[in-house]
Amino acid sequence: MPRRSDARQKMIDAARGLIRERGLNATAISDVLERSGAPKGSVYFHFPGGKAQLAVEAAASHAHQQVRMIDEFAAESSSAAELIGWYVDAGRDGMLASDFSRGCGLAPLVTEGPHDLEEVAGTSRRGFTEMVDRVAFHFVAFGIDRAAARSLADAVVAGVEGAMITARAFRSTSPWDAVKAALLAYEKTIR
Amino acid sequence: MPRRSDARQKMIDAARGLIRERGLNATAISDVLERSGAPKGSVYFHFPGGKAQLAVEAAASHAHQQVRMIDEFAAESSSAAELIGWYVDAGRDGMLASDFSRGCGLAPLVTEGPHDLEEVAGTSRRGFTEMVDRVAFHFVAFGIDRAAARSLADAVVAGVEGAMITARAFRSTSPWDAVKAALLAYEKTIR
Numbered sequence: 469m470p471r472r473s474d475a476r477q478k479m480i481d482a483a484r485g486l487i488r489e490r491g492l493n494a495t496a497i498s499d500v501l502e503r504s505g506a507p508k509g510s511v512y513f514h515f516p517g518g519k520a521q522l523a524v525e526a527a528a529s530h531a532h533q534q535v536r537m538i539d540e541f542a543a544e545s546s547s548a549a550e551l552i553g554w555y556v557d558a559g560r561d562g563m564l565a566s567d568f569s570r571g572c573g574l575a576p577l578v579t580e581g582p583h584d585l586e587e588v589a590g591t592s593r594r595g596f597t598e599m600v601d602r603v604a605f606h607f608v609a610f611g612i613d614r615a616a617a618r619s620l621a622d623a624v625v626a627g628v629e630g631a632m633i634t635a636r637a638f639r640s641t642s643p644w645d646a647v648k649a650a651l652l653a654y655e656k657t658i659r
Numbered sequence: 660m661p662r663r664s665d666a667r668q669k670m671i672d673a674a675r676g677l678i679r680e681r682g683l684n685a686t687a688i689s690d691v692l693e694r695s696g697a698p699k700g701s702v703y704f705h706f707p708g709g710k711a712q713l714a715v716e717a718a719a720s721h722a723h724q725q726v727r728m729i730d731e732f733a734a735e736s737s738s739a740a741e742l743i744g745w746y747v748d749a750g751r752d753g754m755l756a757s758d759f760s761r762g763c764g765l766a767p768l769v770t771e772g773p774h775d776l777e778e779v780a781g782t783s784r785r786g787f788t789e790m791v792d793r794v795a796f797h798f799v800a801f802g803i804d805r806a807a808a809r810s811l812a813d814a815v816v817a818g819v820e821g822a823m824i825t826a827r828a829f830r831s832t833s834p835w836d837a838v839k840a841a842l843l844a845y846e847k848t849i850r
Contacts, residue, residue, distance in 0.1 A: 491771040493684040569773065576770050578828045579762050580682040592828045600825075622825070622837035623818075630821030634791075634813070637769045637783045646813035653848045654841035 476514045478504040483526035484573050491576040492523055492588075523577070524591045530573030531595030535602045542606040548617075548659070551606055552624060552651050559628050560635070560644035568639045571632045600625050616658040620651070627651055667705045669695040674717035675764050682767040683714055683779075714768070715782045721764025722786030726793045733797040739808075739850070742797055743815060743842050750819050751826070751835035759830045762823045791816050807849040811842070818842055 482504035486495040497511055497519050515521040541554035563570065577583075577592035600621045607617035627647040635643040673695035677686040688702055688710050706712040732745035754761065768774075768783035791812045798808035818838040826834040 596828045619837040623841040626821035626825045626834040629824045630817030633820045634817045637787045643813045643817040646810040650814040650841045650845035654844040657844045
């Protein structure tokens with residue numbers, strides 16, 4: 469029997485995966501239980517707020533994982549352009565690995581709004597803010613001035629989000645390559 | 660009493676608006692009836708395939724409207740850069756006009772997949788293809804070579820899609836401006 473914290477994390481991971489595949493509304497507690505192998509009684513024990521709490525934690529976990537990836541790629545990079553390359557390619561590779569079945573873990577919280585719970589809208593806002601802030605932080609460290617770094621980071625996160633949608637619709641990586649080229653061209657103009 | 664064709668179109672328009680606001684799964688037939696003012700009995704008369712057919716027609720109608728907009732902006736433009744400016748600004752202005760309550764009418768068909776009906780996935784694929792094809796067609800007319808026009812058009816549609824998500828999450832137009840700057844920088848490199 470897994471430790472309590474393992475079961476909790478497994479349910480969050482399962483919810484995150486399901487939200488990326490089918491969105492927020494189509495992710496049922498029963499699907500999360502099935503995928504995570506957690507016992508039925510454990511949902512309200514670990515998530516007293518039920519599905520809304522689970523969804524919020526899953527989306528927050530997705531954002532944290534993105535931020536961690538951004539930090540790792542920044543540590544491997546010696547320029548903003550390199551960081552952009554790593555990050556966009558990771559999105560493309562992840563999409564290919566899932567055979568175009570997985571999108572963003574935050575976007576469904578936006579597109580399936582408005583929500584009864586301010587908490588749900590707040591989670592996507594905070595998640596995207598953390599991502600843009602983190603990308604901009606590294607751009608500044610690579611020598612780009614603050615305002616330009618902010619705009620470039622905004623374009624990076626929006627570009628990746630858009631490629632998540634259209635590449636999945638097309639079942640083609642061409643939007644990823646196009647977005648990367650556009651972001652690298654933008655980076656050159658503000659270097 | 661509206662003509663039959665009016666009632667049908669009103670239901671499609673209502674479904675399109677609802678999908679843009681709350682996505683596919685949260686758009687109930689009852690909401691479409693309420694918003695369009697159509698009588699209950701008319702759903703299966705006009706849409707024998709029920710909600711799936713209505714959703715598919717609403718999303719297709721969204722794509723057609725985008726293509727029409729792209730053609731209108733192209734007619735007003737004398738360069739690819741101008742067309743990009745018109746199109747991105749129209750997305751930004753529409754989002755502001757809706758107080759950040761409306762996103763894309765096709766994206767929910769992607770993010771709320773997989774679908775039992777191949778028809779639903781096919782509709783978003785066809786819709787985005789029509790949009791990218793149309794933008795690329797005008798870029799070629801403005802003198803850009805075919806392969807570059809295709810990549811720039813892919814970046815335009817992905818960029819606009821991404822801004823639809825993150826700008827809505829932030830309730831800020833900054834992603835629109837950042838995406839426009841990135842697309843214009845890309846356009847300059849392939850002019």
